[in-house]
Amino acid sequence: MRLPCPRTARVAVLAVLGGATLFGACASAGPPRPLTPAQLAIRDGGIPPYTKADVEFMQGMIGHHAQAVTMSSFAEPNGASSEVRVLAGRIAVAQTDEMDFMEDWLRTRKQTVPPRDGAHHHHAGMDMSGASGQMPGMLSPAQMDTLARARGPAFDWYFLTYMSQHHRGAITMVDALMQARSAANDDNVFKFVSDVVADQSTEIARMELLLKTRPKP
Template identity: 70%
Template sequence: MLARATLSYALLATFTLLGACASGGSARASRPLTPAQLAAQDGGIPPYTKADVSFMQGMISHHAQAVTMSSFAESNGATSEVRVLAGRITVAQTDEIAFMKTWLGKRKQTMPAGDMEAMAHAHHIGMDMSTMGGDASGGMMPGMLSPAQMDTLKTAKGRAFDWYFLTFMIQHHKGAISMVDELMSAKGAANDDDVFKFVSDVVADQSTEIDRMELLLKARSRP
């Protein structure tokens, strides 16, 4: 009798332990996955939002216009200070365009197509500003030059070019920073470490360049 009782207690303890394990496993299964776990399920790609995608698509065209603007400096007789600045903008923003295209490509998202000048004039291609609290009416992205402004810059020469380039590029850079602000205000946006680092670099680099351009502009009179 004692042996049977001992066996019964042992079986009861075993079933109780198994039930607890099953209950614990169920609780663990119901917990939301961490970002790392979600990324692992999606081939190592961190979670992203529609706002992230729209930002990248729009910023490619935005950067392309800055590169096109900078390409006029040499042929339009800009001073050495402005030519150096334009060269730095060309290198930095061309590299960033490559990064944004790679980011979109890995996520199988569409991206603006064509050469730099074509993208520079496609003012809001691929970008739904409403996803970031912006203008959903189809207007130009913040800071983008109008066709008339682009024509003015393209035909200006020498010191006149310097003035227009600095004025328009300040406008352009402030627009890019505004786009970052809009992205950061969107729910769940920029949680991808690569996106967060990229937009942080955009704000830091372009804020520094704005300060530099404003100093250069003070030394020049309006044409």
């Protein structure tokens, strides 16, 4: 048997319900929650969030890789040893594939794709250029000329020395990217830069071993 609810009790219940409704209205009027990376990707047509630093890194690294490919192209015509020719071939193939990836990444996001001729040397957004205005590790015109003119054992020494310099510069660029706010949150970018560091660190160690058996010209 249900007992009649006293008027005072009904008033108390209504007050509680009214307060809850008011609280809900106030809560819903608060600032919206930030979107998750997955929600942002859906909003942007499936493209994960990226930053200006990500874009500038990709644009700069295309020119950086292009120089490494040019350096590697000298190995066979300049009489490099078989070990250096194999190394140069691997670098050329790997970095050409990586340039393809970076160009596709930029196009998908409707960003400027720089030419592969090495003209895009200035990386002002991440402030990674040195006094010469070039990115870390990039060979100067004089160094490129020295490498292009070297032959045989002399070429081996210059190639191993200059490519080690070049690789260390690429790793410096990755380090700068990782320190930039909210950069490399895109899984593809993070995997790419991780591979760059792993592959080029391994190649530096290999080149240092080969250098020990090559006399300085």
